[in-house]
Amino acid sequence: MKLRVLGAFGSEGLGQRPTAFLVNDRVLIDAGTVTGALTVPEQLAIDHALVSHSHLDHIAGLAFLTETLACYQTARPITVTSTGPVVEALRTAVFNNVLWPDFTQIPDPARPIVRYRTLVEEAEQRVGDLWVTPINVNHTVPAVGFIVHDGARGFVYSGDTGPTDALWKAVRGLTGIRAIMLECAFPNRLAPLAQAARHMTPDLVRRELDKLPPDVAVWVFHVKPQFREETAAELAQLDGDRVVLVEQDRTYTL
Numbered sequence: 145m146k147l148r149v150l151g152a153f154g155s156e157g158l159g160q161r162p163t164a165f166l167v168n169d170r171v172l173i174d175a176g177t178v179t180g181a182l183t184v185p186e187q188l189a190i191d192h193a194l195v196s197h198s199h200l201d202h203i204a205g206l207a208f209l210t211e212t213l214a215c216y217q218t219a220r221p222i223t224v225t226s227t228g229p230v231v232e233a234l235r236t237a238v239f240n241n242v243l244w245p246d247f248t249q250i251p252d253p254a255r256p257i258v259r260y261r262t263l264v265e266e267a268e269q270r271v272g273d274l275w276v277t278p279i280n281v282n283h284t285v286p287a288v289g290f291i292v293h294d295g296a297r298g299f300v301y302s303g304d305t306g307p308t309d310a311l312w313k314a315v316r317g318l319t320g321i322r323a324i325m326l327e328c329a330f331p332n333r334l335a336p337l338a339q340a341a342r343h344m345t346p347d348l349v350r351r352e353l354d355k356l357p358p359d360v361a362v363w364v365f366h367v368k369p370q371f372r373e374e375t376a377a378e379l380a381q382l383d384g385d386r387v388v389l390v391e392q393d394r395t396y397t398l
Contacts, residue, residue: 145294145398149365152182152392154304154329154343155201157369161392163202165325166190170248170352171272173290173301178205180213181393187212190220192272193227196303197287198233207238210247225271227278234258243394253310256283266314279314281305283342285373291315296365297398299323304366312355322398324356325390331374346378362387363396 148366162176169186172193173176179187181264193206206224213219224234239258240245240273247258263269263290268277275295278288282305289302289311297320302311304327315321329343338345344352349364356362364387367375376389 145297145299146395147299147398149390150394151205151252152365152367152390153372154327154366154368155370157372160393161373162204164202164205164368166318167292168273168294171274172206173292174202174303175206175209176204178199178209180205181337184212184216188216189221190222192225193273194276194290194292195224195230195234196281196289196301197226197283198228198305199285202304203234203238210239210244210257213359214247214250218273219257221255221257221259223259223261225263225276226316227265227280227286227288227309228262230288231262232259233286266310272396279311282308289317291321293320297322299325299398301325304329304343305349306339306344307352309355312352315357315383316358318357321357323361323362323363323396324363326352328375328379329366329368330366331371332378333374334371340380346375346382349379350382353383353387363386363390365390 148166153160163174164176165173170191174196175193248256263278268275274295277291281287281289286305287303291300292298328349330338332345332347335345375384
């Protein structure tokens with residue numbers, strides 16, 4: 145399984161792109177950036193977009209991807225996939241002909257650029273060549289994390305969350321999990337802001353480690369660019385052999 149880091153950050157900075165990952169060239173895990181990281185042929189190869197929640201830093205690239213797809217008659221539709229509340233937020237608040245065109249009607253309803261798919265919470269379902277289980281996490285809007293595997297190996301993706309429990313309970317006892325991708329947005333001094341926004345700090349990551357399977361690597365993403373060095377220094381005080389920051393533009397093999 146290949147995991148390509150299109151964007152590793154919790155916002156946009158100079159050369160720092162919002163959160164987006166591409167699995168096996170076909171499935172997006174969030175889409176804060178897409179067109180800024182992929183060539184047009186690479187964009188046209190994408191079949192599915194798994195969206196953890198509706199915040200801009202996780203879906204802005206999806207809007208521009210739909211525009212690319214609309215310009216190519218040979219493009220396949222993209223299936224935008226999540227749980228019911230997230231799909232409904234995208235349908236009504238983003239692709240609503242106000243903020244962005246409704247690409248379920250473009251070029252026409254019989255041949256749309258976007259199709260929606262609603263996943264059942266806490267149930268494993270097939271998405272492309274992957275198996276995906278969405279689990280609710282603790283954020284300011286409806287949000288899920290994902291357990292993703294190909295039948296042999298996989299990873300856990302937290303999406304945006306503060307301290308949470310259901311996702312880690314769902315992971316217990318699973319085999320083949322090679323990495324847990326955990327968000328961390330702010331440095332410790334901004335703990336009140338992190339609490340209000342339901343994000344993680346390095347101190348909260350430290351506490352969360354006790355809930356995780358002990359022998360699985362923890363890949364941290366979603367650091368806010370303006371606090372990158374400060375947050376990275378605090379994360380480095382944790383288990384350095386286990387907790388690492390993901391690198392933008394790198395492809396990981398699980």
